[in-house]
Amino acid sequence: MTPETKLREKICTLAASMFERGLTNGASGNISARLExxxxLVTPTGSTMRALDPARLSRFNAEGQLVSGDPPTKEMSLHSAFYDTRRTAGAVVHLHSTHSVALSMLPETDPKNVLPxxxxxxxxxxxxVALxxxxRPGDPDMGQAVRGLAGKRAAVLLANHGPVVAxxxxxxxxxxxxxxxxxxxxxxxxxxxxxxxxxxAQIRDVIEVFDVDWE
Known part of the structure; x- marks a missing residue:
């Protein structure tokens, strides 16, 4: 089994696991992963994480051209923004998970760091995690908003929409x-x-020991 075949299988396995545990539903959510x-590899538009077909994942070349598979998620600008601004990004996951979405709608949520x-x-x-x-789903301006963070955040929460993590x-x-x-x-x-x-003091200890970017 080639590395690409293994990655295709892994995307589908993990997507199904998240679906089965209620982290996303219906045809919502999308995943991308960097190849060697x-x-x-990107999950197709309109697909459900419950039953992805490894052979039908959208395949892009290094120049960003779709070369095989089904049409990709309409949130490609969101994924591309993370890869372009965070050199360490090897994968991006976007879900519509219930509690994260709920938190994004509360007025007391801190937009600079949504999680206490x-x-x-x-x-x-x-x-x-920035809010x-x-x-609108598929709006290219989502990607521009991520680019505006200049690679300083590995995770964001889109208001009334859901989380994205690289x-x-x-x-x-x-x-x-x-x-x-x-x-x-x-x-x-x-x-x-x-x-x-x-x-x-406890926060600082975690940041220093695990080398967390907290600025």
Whole structure:
């Protein structure tokens, strides 16, 4: 099995796992992953993560041209913006996960960092998560908004839409996405209950030990 075939299978397996656990639904969400030759594999537009066909994934070459497979997700500008601004990005995952979307709509959510520091793992895997404004699905301006962050954020939350996470590998991006959704859920569960977050010294310790970009 070639590396590309393995990656195709892995995209479909992880997508189905996220669907089965309710992290996305219907025909929502999309995934892309970088290939060894600099090209991309991307989930097709209108597809469901429940049952992706590895052979039908959109295949781009290193010049960004679609060379095989079905037409790609309409959110390509979003994916391209992460690859262009974060050299370490090896995969991008975008979902419409319920708790993250709910958090994006609350007026008290901090647009500079949507997740309170409730656990060390959300800091380790995500850093700060920026809240971006609402854009119509497929609007190229979403990509421009990500580019405006100049590569400083590995994860963003699109208002009234959902989270987007870039990772060094496909597994890292999926794990970080799951951490984002669980932390959003924890945030909503404890809202109004005055939870005790990590203090500044504890946050700084996590940042230094795990080399987290927190600026």
């Amino acid at each position: 030759d600099g090209g991309l 520091p409730l656990t060390a793992y959300s800091i380790m895997r995500l850093g700060k 971006l404004p609402y854009f 990772g060094k590998t496909l597994e890292a991006a999926v794990n970080a996405m799951e951490e984002l959704e669980e932390t959003a859920r924890l945030t909503l569960l404890t809202r109004g209950m005055h939870p005790i977050p990590l203090n500044p």
